[in-house]
Amino acid sequence: MGSVWTCCATLCLFLMLLSLVCITDARGGGGGWQPVFFDVTQFGAVADGKTDNSMAFWKAWNEACRWKGKSRILIPRGTYMVNSVIFRGPCQGPMVLLINGTLMAPSDPKLFMSDHWIGFQYVDGLVIKGGGTLDGQGLSAWSYNDCFTNSQCKPLPVTMRFDFVNNARIRHIRSINSKNSHFNIFACNNLNMSHIKISAPEFSPNTDGIHIGSSNNIKIAHSVIGTGDxxxxxxxxxxxxxxxxxxxxxxxxxxxxxxxxxxxxxxxxxxxxxxxxxxxxxxxxxxxxxxxxxxxxxxxxxxxxxxxxxxxxxxxxxxxxxxxxxxxxxxxxxxxxxxxxxxxxxxxxxxxxxxxxxxxxxxxxxxxxxxxxxxxxxxxxxxxxxxxxxxxxxxxxxxxxxxxxx
Missing domain, CATH: 2.160.20.10 (Single-stranded right-handed beta-helix, Pectin lyase-like)
Structure with missing residues (x-):
């Protein structure tokens, strides 16, 4: 009987040590195999379609960016209003942004007169996926696009900008009604986009689907694009x-x-x-x-x-x-x-x-x-x-x- 209890105690101790190793591997610095999730709702994001969630998203990004290992930023289902925000690197490990919900851009002109809505800068090893939607609410801005006749025209925001981003994968994302271009790729290397759906009315001005400049080794595949430019x-x-x-x-x-x-x-x-x-x-x-x-x-x-x-x-x-x-x-x-x-x-x-x-x-x-x-x-x-x-x-x-x- 004593030997049975000894075996059980040994097995329990082994399982406890194994669980501690797994937790340490996932959360300790060392590039563990198990990713750590950063849910934006735990940083104050509210999916009511009205609350400005840009600060909550930014906080989640910064926490994930500092993590020494695999980070996953989760945007659950729901509609999240987000003002202009930039996510900057470099980060301590590879970054994955899981967009399951819908991100909605501001419609107030005082909040969107800039060259970006959502931007990524100086990130190496970025994945964006999840099947979610980026809603640029372009109808609120297209009338402000008068650059053909006004040399002092103000920039309208690109839905999603990638500046100095390397080794990135963007897939299974939908972008609708951008105010300017849907996606802008600048000074990037080794960036792949696939299974992207882009749509805006034929009359929408300067709504390029994907705009590329000063970039090398870019691949775009298996995508559907219908837009005004x-x-x-x-x-x-x-x-x-x-x-x-x-x-x-x-x-x-x-x-x-x-x-x-x-x-x-x-x-x-x-x-x-x-x-x-x-x-x-x-x-x-x-x-x-x-x-x-x-x-x-x-x-x-x-x-x-x-x-x-x-x-x-x-x-x-x-x-x-x-x-x-x-x-x-x-x-x-x-x-x-x-x-x-x-x-x-x-x-x-x-x-x-x-x-x-x-x-x-x-x-x-x-x-x-x-x-x-x-x-x-x-x-x-x-x-x-x-x-x-x-x-x-x-x-x-x-x-x-x-x-x-x-």
């Missing part, structure tokens, strides 16, 4: 970008540019856009540069396996981009575009000119290749589609509908 836009310094399985529409298409507006712009290189669908958009796949412009380089682009449905400008290089009035039609761009392939692009164009390659007289486009293009005209009056080329050097391979002008 470019579904995805890439500007100076965008390098090694891979976009795949993205459905775009409404919107202005998937764009590289505009480029060349400022001096000393970083080069744009290594962009691949593949297996995407564009439906009813203003443009399809587009490269645009200002005229006149400062010198820069845009090279090594691949647009492959893309389906267009009633897209106004399915394939377009526009080196005389100037959206404002009183543009100089004789001005020329100094952005050198080269090594661009459009391959296996098919579907319909809502304009007769389905392929436009309008390049610069000063630096003509070099090594532009069209492979198996099949774009029919689907618009008033019917008839065949056509193409337009100027100052471009390149080649064609395989089917060419419309007939190539190269």
């Amino acid at each position: 470019d579904c995805i836009s890439m500007v100076s310094g965008s390098q090694n970008i891979d976009i795949s399985d993205v459905s775009c529409g409404p919107g202005h298409g998937i764009s590289i540019g505009s480029l060349g507006r400022s001096p000393y712009e970083e080069h744009v290189t290594g962009i691949t856009i593949r297996n995407c669908t564009l439906n009813g958009t203003q443009n399809g796949v587009r490269i645009k540069t200002w005229a006149p412009s400062w010198p820069s380089v845009a090279t090594d682009f691949k647009f492959e396996n893309i389906v267009m449905s009633k897209v106004n400008n399915p394939i377009i290089i526009d080196q005389q981009y100037c959206p404002r009035p009183n543009c100089d039609e004789n001005a020329q761009s100094e952005v050198q575009i080269s090594n661009v392939t459009f391959k296996n692009i098919r579907g319909s164009s809502s304009s007769k000119v389905a392929v436009t390659l309008k390049c610069s007289r000063i630096v003509p486009c070099e090594n532009i290749t069209l492979v198996n293009i099949n774009l029919s005209y689907d618009g008033p009056g019917g008839g065949p589609s056509s193409s337009f080329c100027s100052n471009v050097r390149g080649q064609t391979i395989g089917t060419q509908n419309p007939p190539s002008c190269l």
Whole structure:
């Protein structure tokens, strides 16, 4: 009998020691295997759709950021009003933000005249997921977007900004009705976005879905974007970008540019856009540069396996981009575009000119290749589609509908 009790006592002691080791591993510094959860409601967040929860969120982030180990910030189901907030690193360990609920931006102009709503800065190892929604309440702000006519216009907030963020994964998040761009990626490296749903009305101004600049090794996949501006836009310094399985529409298409507006712009290189669908958009796949412009380089682009449905400008290089009035039609761009392939692009164009390659007289486009293009005209009056080329050097391979002008 004594031996039985001895065995039981030994087993209980072993289990107690094991539990202490697990707790120490999870909560002690050493990068334990068990993550520690920081629930924003434990820091004062209230899911009533009215209370400003930005301070509660900020406190939860700071506590999690200081934890030496794996941190999980939990935003449970419910609707949380959040004013502008920035989450800064560096942190002691990898950070995971689990958004299960809906975050609602302020609608009072006194609270949103800034360049961000939710921002992340200087974080290495960030994951955002959870299936939640970011509601930018853009209808309250779109009337303030008068930058085309007012040089003193105030910035409107991007729904979610990533500045100097490395090794990040953003997935299974929905963004609706942003006041400005939905997501902005700047000076980031190795950032992946997937299973993102973005929506805003076609009339909403400057609501780019995902805007990328000065960033390297960015991947966007398996996402649906419908908005009032470019579904995805890439500007100076965008390098090694891979976009795949993205459905775009409404919107202005998937764009590289505009480029060349400022001096000393970083080069744009290594962009691949593949297996995407564009439906009813203003443009399809587009490269645009200002005229006149400062010198820069845009090279090594691949647009492959893309389906267009009633897209106004399915394939377009526009080196005389100037959206404002009183543009100089004789001005020329100094952005050198080269090594661009459009391959296996098919579907319909809502304009007769389905392929436009309008390049610069000063630096003509070099090594532009069209492979198996099949774009029919689907618009008033019917008839065949056509193409337009100027100052471009390149080649064609395989089917060419419309007939190539190269």
